Amino acid sequence: MTVLGQYKRERIDALAAQAGQPEGEGGVSLTRSAFRRLRRDPVAITGAVIVLVFLAVAAFAPLLAPRDPITQYLLSEIRPGSIPGPRQGFPLGVDNLGRDLLSRLIWGSRQSLLIGFVSTVLGVLVGMTLGILAGAFGGWVDAVVMRFVDILLSIPGLLMAITVSVLLGQSQTSLMIAIAVTQVPIFARLLRGSMLAQRGSDYAVAARALGVRRGRIVFGHVLPNSLSPVIVQATLSLATAIIEAAALSFLGLGDPDIARPEWGAMLANAQDFLSVRPALAIWPALCIIVVALGFTLLGERLREALDPKFRR
Amino acid sequence: MLRFIVRRLLQLIPILLGLSVLLFAWLRALPGGPARAALGERATPEAIARYNELFGLDQPIWVQYLRFLGRALTLDFGSSTQYGRPVTEVFLERFPGTIELTVFAMVFAVGVGIPLGYLAARRYGSFLDSASVVGSLIGVAIPVFFLAYLFRLLFAVELGWLPGSGRQDVRIDATRVTNFYVLDGLLTGEWDAAWDAVLHLILPAIALGTIPLAIIVRITRASVLDVVNEDYVRTANAKGLATSTVRRRHVIRNALLPVSTTIGLQTGLLLSGAVLTETVFAFGGVGLTLRDAITYRDFAVLQGFILMLAVVYVLVNLLVDISYGLLDPRVRAR
DSSP states (O other), rough: OOHHHHHHHHHHHHHHHHHHHHHOOGOOOHHHHHHHHHOOHHHHOOOHHHHHHHHHHHTTTTHSSSSSSSSSOOGOOOOOOOOOSTTTTTOBBBBBTOHHHHHHHHHHHHHHHHHHHHHHHHHHHHHHHEEEEHHHHOOOOOOOOHHHHHHHHHHOHHHHHHHHHHHHHHSSEEEEEEEHHHHHHHHHHHHHHHHHHHHHSSSOOOOTTTTTOOOHHHIIIIIIHHHHHHHHHHHHHHHHHHHHHHHHHHTOOSSTTTTTTHHHHHHHHHHHTTTTTTTTHHHHHHHHHHHHHHHHHHEEEEHHHOOOOGGG | OHHHHHHHHHHHHHHHHHHHHHHHHHHHHSTTTTHHHHTHHHHHOOHHHHHHHHHHTTSSSHHHHHHHHHHHHOOOOBOOOSSSSSSSHHHHHHHHHHHHHHHHHHHHHHHHHHHHHHHHHHTTTTTTHHHHHHHHHHHHHOHHHHHHHHHHIIIIEEEEEEOOOSSSSSOOOOOOOOSSSHHHHHHOHHHHHHHHHHHHOOOOOHHHHHHHHHHHHHHHHHHHHHHSSHHHHHHHHHHTTTTTIIIIIIIIIHHHHHHHHHHHHHHHHHHHHHHHHHHHOOOOOHHHHHHHHHHTOOOOOOOOOHHHHHHHHHHHHHHHHHHHHHHHHHHHHH
């Protein structure tokens, strides 16, 4: 096929895609206008930049980290009551076992973000499945699913995570699952509510009147339109997941593998040396706070951008 | 109203049953099951068999569940391997401490949060407003236990202003009546004991209250901003009511409705946070006990405590629902 042909096809595809979109403000789709507003929003940009920077650090950790994160250095200088601080070659100093703090922070971003992402995605997937079941079928399926979700919600988040974590034993996977379980009921409720709201809307009623099958209405119309609160909540949940992982590490339910530095575990470990070298706790804590803040800012602004109420 | 309350109470039954099934299954699903949980990892097969026979664990699973349920209804969750005492006894001994802590934390969060959120909304766009928005965002992003450690290091260890561990100075020989240390001091007239318990509560309560504070500030602010633009506020202003009357009777009263729901939802956060805060401050409540139970794999305590805390959480939310129904007649109708 010629280059020109290819170009034409793309143009047509683009046109077709545009035509398929509901008319928003000035003929722009809701999603696109939301992104347009996000691009102009300094707070959203700040959040996005924070998130992107940390993602980049996590991706390029092997290149960025000046040293190996688990090799022990300067051991002769570590005594009870004295841990070497910043110096040539160790910009942030070393931890209580002589491992380079900066390198551990950089490598730690991988584990912390990974735990955050995997547990949130897991929570979203399971929660969404339950939400779709309840929202699409209604009736007794809805009742059963929602009672189950209520039961999950009746145990406060961290206690739920502890319960799951103790059951599954100490590992990174069980940490992720434990956090995911606390997210499941949130997403299930959210998606069900949003689908119920969409199900009664004019286009869904119109589709039903036209004789479109239920499966197509649910997956082709209702679901895509119900997703925006889920996306917002997922962004916010990433922050919670990372903080929760730190809390579980603190309680001794974290990832036991020392070859994988992780902020939560670093922070938990540093508590014993807080009066000797507070920096050991402050740096990982700062990383957690800044990343959580980044996701929160992005999520909050995304919510406002997608909410027609806030549109100006 | 009574019908509303009864309906809400009936709705609790499936949740509580489900909860009991969940935690019953949890203990069975643990590697080695309840026998290994109670006897430890090095239990001999004979000991496990004897234990199973003794506690009816060789019976069909539904018989076991019904027995568990029967015992749970009489608050019997077995004995703690750590303390060698009934779980419920340990819980009742420790729970007053956690109640004191969460009440103080909530008083702090509400007492500071509502005025701050209200002022931020009144001075929309001012420095105070931006500062409270930024502060409340950071407040949500901080790991509670890190904040607790910072407070302890700064105000207890470095500055020495406030005590940094325990519920009361060990040198005080206070009379125990209710295990609410502050209340005990007041009841028995041991003022110094009560005051000392209050001092011990300040740092943990502030650390624990920070996240609810941040959330309450945000909700109050958003809610006041919503209400100020309502028609009825404009009407009240237009008919010449004094500004202070409009604020008190129309703005604050309506703005606090969503805030009151949030306060109920915060209980879960507080109970979760208490596990972390109590650990940092060696504060002898259920949180610290739970942490120890995790460390020593005291499954009876874990099961019983989590079940009882979940019930408390559910009941508090029920109370909030009911109070919401009292405040807002529209809720009752639903």
